[in-house]
Amino acid sequence: MSTSNVERPARRGRPPQTQEQAEQVRARIVKATAEVFTRNGSRGSSVAQIIEEAGLSRPTFYRYFANATEPLNAVLDVSNAELVGGIGAALEAPGEGVDLGIRLIDAYLDWARGHGPMLRPLFAELHDPGSPVSAYRTIALDGIRAIVGTKFAESGRPVPAPLDLDAALHVCEYVVYRISAEVRPGREPDPETVAAARLTMIRVVLATLGNTDDVHYAMSLPGFFPAAASAGD
Template identity: 30%
Template sequence: MTDGRHEPGRGGGVNSAGEGRVRLPRSERRAQLLRAAQDVFVSKGYHSTSMDDIAENAGVSKPVLYQHFTSKLELYLALLDGRAAELVGQVRDALQSTEDNKERVNRAMRAYFDFVDAQGEAFRLVFESDQRNDPEVSERVLKMEAECVQAMAETIMADTHVDKARAELLATGLLGNAEVSARKWIASGRAIPKDEAVQLMSTLAWRGISHFPRDDEA
């Protein structure tokens, strides 16, 4: 018989911080909290989410949550930084993985489709957040977009006579096409197989950009 309190070593016990008995290393706890926060932000939106919601979803007390993140915005920015770094990395890898420009366009297009496909609804944190007007959020999104454009623009400049300003405009058009079409594909419920969707959009993009000559073809 007990007096109803949890005893050490028994299931359901909690420590003095209100946290589950299993103490995770700080990095693992942080990753767990980020996953929990992403789920809530995606389902409820930034403004309708509270730190209580996130703590409950993570299965920790609010003090434990505040040990890792001092505010809801800090949590959101950490998530955004992670997702943005993933997309920039995928675009750069796509462009550096081949010297065939037609294939580069195809792989850059696929990078966006793979990103929104893998993220599920979480891609909205990057492209469609209800927090986009916040200066810190906007700054990060613009930085992400600029890094993707810069990677594409460098590739365009390397293979054509186009100057930096024109290369950046062309890159913006190509990557904007990739983003919008990938988001449309997700919104349609993946009505077209991803490989076919990528091929359709990369063919459209290539028929435009391929008219700009390589240095050795000018």
């Protein structure tokens, strides 16, 4: 009897993964990477820490990613998509002027709120050219500039000067960073602090991206600007 006719025994070992199982493992690694990044930042993250957090073996990790930066890029991809997509969706609704500025700020704050403690290392590395966060920030800013420019053009308003738009976005970054940096780990920002920060951001966006009609309208809204002191005060 030839050996070609002999039935070979089935190979032992781990059964093949389904696509759904593979996606679940990948998501587990990405989630663990976000946790490690939140604690240590990008420079303090390693494959060893990620696999410990995920409860997976090193060979399993390398089946999906080549190094610790790749799953961090996946985390940052989602973050950027949420930020740019959220602002785009907010500006899609009817309205213009002050209403647009308020919706932009609220979309930015919603994005920040969804990150929780991860905001701290995220903002700490925005201007670090050695961190992947810096490159993703540039991509996000380009996306926001394009969305805002398109919306202004559709509304018949002059497209903001690049420096004005960048100034507004940088101030929003700084204000949200201040909020996140002052919050103790495991705590939520104080609602009054967030409300005051929101007002600061709206005023700056109004001053840099608005026109005189926008300012006059905003001055008629309660709480946007402090009332002028009377002569007798």
